[in-house]
Amino acid sequence: MEQTYGEVNQLGGVFVNGRPLPNAIRLRIVELAQLGIRPCDISRQLRVSHGCVSKILARYNETGSILPGAIGGSKPRVTTPNVVKNIREYKQNDPGIFAWEIRDRLLADAVCDKYNVPSVSSISRILRNKIGSLSQPNQYENCKQQPQQGIPYNHIYPYSYPNAMSPTGTKMGNPGVPVGLSRAWPSAHTVSNILGIRAFMDPAALAAEGYPQKMEDWGSVNRGTFSTAHGVNGIDKSAVDTDIKYPQTSSSLSSYVPACAYSPSNQYGVYSGPAGSYVTPAHHWQTQSTTLSHQNSGMTMHAGDIHSQMAFKHAARDDRKPPSPLSKHEAMNSIHGLSLPTSSS
DNA sequence: ACCGTAACGGTTGAG
DNA sequence: TACTCAACCGTTACG
Numbered sequence: 001m002e003q004t005y006g007e008v009n010q011l012g013g014v015f016v017n018g019r020p021l022p023n024a025i026r027l028r029i030v031e032l033a034q035l036g037i038r039p040c041d042i043s044r045q046l047r048v049s050h051g052c053v054s055k056i057l058a059r060y061n062e063t064g065s066i067l068p069g070a071i072g073g074s075k076p077r078v079t080t081p082n083v084v085k086n087i088r089e090y091k092q093n094d095p096g097i098f099a100w101e102i103r104d105r106l107l108a109d110a111v112c113d114k115y116n117v118p119s120v121s122s123i124s125r126i127l128r129n130k131i132g133s134l135s136q137p138n139q140y141e142n143c144k145q146q147p148q149q150g151i152p153y154n155h156i157y158p159y160s161y162p163n164a165m166s167p168t169g170t171k172m173g174n175p176g177v178p179v180g181l182s183r184a185w186p187s188a189h190t191v192s193n194i195l196g197i198r199a200f201m202d203p204a205a206l207a208a209e210g211y212p213q214k215m216e217d218w219g220s221v222n223r224g225t226f227s228t229a230h231g232v233n234g235i236d237k238s239a240v241d242t243d244i245k246y247p248q249t250s251s252s253l254s255s256y257v258p259a260c261a262y263s264p265s266n267q268y269g270v271y272s273g274p275a276g277s278y279v280t281p282a283h284h285w286q287t288q289s290t291t292l293s294h295q296n297s298g299m300t301m302h303a304g305d306i307h308s309q310m311a312f313k314h315a316a317r318d319d320r321k322p323p324s325p326l327s328k329h330e331a332m333n334s335i336h337g338l339s340l341p342t343s344s345s
Numbered sequence: 346a347c348c349g350t351a352a353c354g355g356t357t358g359a360g
Numbered sequence: 361t362a363c364t365c366a367a368c369c370g371t372t373a374c375g
Contacts, residue, residue: 009371018355018369040347049371054349071368072357 013047020068021048021056029053030060083118086111087126099123 006014015021025046032042039057043050060066083106090102097105099120106112118126 007371015370016356017371018357020356020369038347050348051350051372052370055370058349069368070357072359073367074359074365 009047009049011044011047011049013049015048020071021052023066026056026066026068029056030066033057033060083111084126087123091127099127102127 007017009015020026025048028046029042029048032045033039033053037045039053040050042048043053046053056066086106086109087102090097090105094101100123102123103117103120106117112118
């Protein structure tokens, strides 16, 4: 397995073409922005293109998530067995019903919502191909019995029901990127305390650590391992101060609730395989990550976990402007010794 | 100088 | 199993 990852952008930053920036950097971008640091300064500091900074911040402001979107895969089918069943029932009850009427009823009956309701043409096709002659009403009886029927579609594809996934009624700007699950995150922590991380600010360190070979490896965000029992800051400082290397790897993902629009196998946290099997043994960050155990609670603190706390906006945050009392310069210098070369320009 | 965004070449994963 | 396709990615360049 060759290490072909890593290109250097114009700013000297390391990136992997086609793949998301590590959560650590995404997190850093958002946090620096919250401290009032301008995107151009963030770009220079993190050596991430300003376009990327802009995009990540825009996404964050829109969805509340720092996580990348769902890469790959196919869109979920909307003609689930349950939908077909309902269409068939509508047709049985009213053989003269129009496809558009069926569509309206699917919405009215909450079988679908506006995000996953089949198109009229799809309904027509269903009527033609799957339902056909109603003289054979039992034709799809087996379909009716399928166990999947009991599983909400959004159980797998949450972004089909963004509203339903937002119990707190928070902003759901982009139906393609669910954020609702995130809203229950404990917010009793501060930006600064989350950021007891040094490595990812250093492009050299970042480059040395390299990228995991699969996205799952560095997308792991395990909120399940967090607990407010760790105090106001949510994170044990000792765990944070540990030499956290490339943070987006984790092998304790069992309780992670995905926040992104990933299909199950694509969701960082849902991935059930051992992380180690996807990690090149030569990557020293892997072993470091697995040693970040919380001594007192027995909680295993993975680097990715730390960042997960900032994967979403704080629920209480009602203003994009950073409330930091620090001056900008102080804010900059307070970030773990970051010394911005400042844009003093 | 800064910012938003389209184009581009790339990765990913369901079907 | 290999392939297709449409999603996403970050960088670059342009306005």
